[in-house]
Amino acid sequence: RYFSGGKNKMKAKTFHKKNLSLLFTADIISTVEFNHSGELLATGDKGGRIVIFQQEPESGNQPQCRAEYNVYSTFQSHEPEFDYLKSLEIEEKINKIRWLPQKNAAHFLLSTNDKTIKLWKISERDKRPEGYNLKEENGRYKDPYSITALRVPVFRPTDLMVEASPRRVFSNAHTYHINSISVNSDCETYLSADDLRINLWHLEITDHSFNIVDIKPANMEDLTEVITASEFHPNQCNTFVYSSSKGAVRLCDMRAAALCDQHTKIFEEPEDPNYRSFFSEIISSISDVKFSHTGRYMMTRDYLSVKIWDLNMETRPVETYQVHEYLRSKLCSLYENDCIFDKFECCWSGNDSVVMTGSYNNFFRMLDRGSGQDVTLEASRENIQPQSVLRPCNVSTGGKRKKDEIGVDSLDFNKKILHTAWHPLDNIIAVATINNLYIFNDQLN
């Protein structure tokens, strides 16, 4: 039932067919995240907006069209700000969204831009009170002297309304740009990480946070390494990791000290001397780190590869997958056009057997850990119709190009898939190109 590389068939449900594509052409998608049940899918964009999609209730049971998601709520999460002290704009772009586990009827999520984190409550309202004594139905106040009798207001059904309201604003805790937020398994705290520091917050308290990692050197001229991503362990509420621009991941235990500058473990693979180049450090910079659902493994994404680490072994990863090795000989050009600085995310399937990450030319890659097979698929309007099956793509590197292959030099490096997400319980994936969101489900045989 689960994805296997050889028999891959992913079916498309693309949003460009509906009016939803209008919401996306204006702005660049900057983050994608399923909630814990997979029923909701949140996207953030460069304009500071969040759009939440909800799985069509019936479709969850239909084997072939589970990827039916419709717009549930749209709201403006962050606005552009201006830092007067530094004379710089603060972008409203949403860097990350993380859902809180659901506790009641309402849904909560954290969203962050470069400087400020907000907690949003998304709630449904399908009833409204009617029959106020002092107010008309349109909201205008009645003349109190005209009231001759009293009545009890009643709730009457109304059209479903989904409201998003900001419940907390966590600001002024980050000097540098926030790149990650992660909700703790205790559901009470969360961490936020910028280039040099990581802070621990309590969800109820906005006026202070605890600094738990600080890698800022005393003399800024000595700075050689920054934090690129951070995440809490899914089960152990005292454990978190953070990755760096030098390709190392540090695991910290908050029970050891208040300030976790001393790591408990450091995961780093020595560089292959055969591949040493001017770009070695840049391509070793880790762009994303994700724990597996079990918490036993951890995945890192650097520019050319995905590595799976066993938390019990720091010296080298247990698995390494090449995402687009054909780019290794093109690093100089990619440095020139800045693509070498692109930060790709990665994600685990619900049962941790498959991992997925994006690439260029609107390609994304699915890597089956069990069988060792991998597949490259393309998310593009031209090539797929709804309900159609995606065909694997191949990139040719040698002189001879087979039919249906695309040459490395023909790849479009402006079409990059940086953000992908996998439904926690089902084989439904969300893939974001620059302007469009694609949702696929696998075909059950």
Add this chain to the structure above:
Amino acid sequence: MTLCKGTSMLGRGVKRKWSSLEELGANLVLDTPVMGDNEGPSKPDTNHLQQRQLVLGLCLEKLQRYQAGMELSLRRSVLLVNTLKQIQEEMRSDSCLFVDDMSVTCPGCVEEETILPLDSEFSSQQVDGSSDQHKPPPAAAISAFGDAVGYLSDLALDDIFEDIDTSMYESSDLPSAWAAGPSWPLSVSLWPDEDLKLRTSSHSSTGGLQSCLTDLNELDHIMEILVKS
């Protein structure tokens, strides 16, 4: 393609344009050759030097690029500076610097008397089958750099900067690192301490960034002198 002997190493220089880098042969295959594709011991070395030159120029250009009103990505800046430092280290070890009490020499280099013609390094005719290939590849570079750097090390760094006309720069405060004494490669402060700006309410705003840019201009001049294309 020949190395020009710079007559005026001080004073105003012309900022090297991207097009002049292209003259270096950016249109050649400058991407990293895939391992195992060696066509001969000499070609990767020439390619390596040319690529190094290209990457160096790109590094400086990227560091100078400044989007008005938007903060630079710290990660990107750090990665660029680290790459720059790596190149500088490599160049330094290639040229066997003498820096006052600190001598960074490769064994045998001091005794190396042979001075190859400066343009042999970049001349494509000498790439294959040259009998000079038994020497360490950057031998030509060593002598070329040795000339340039020897001149520099003879002067106290202060003397150099006395002659530089700073009127073309908006900010006149050079960071202390420049006057601190011989410290090549020169350290460039690219990221002002953001926390300091928050703590002190005094006017700083873009001053820090502006001085960083002037630092980069100066660095560019020095690199141009030393690398000389």
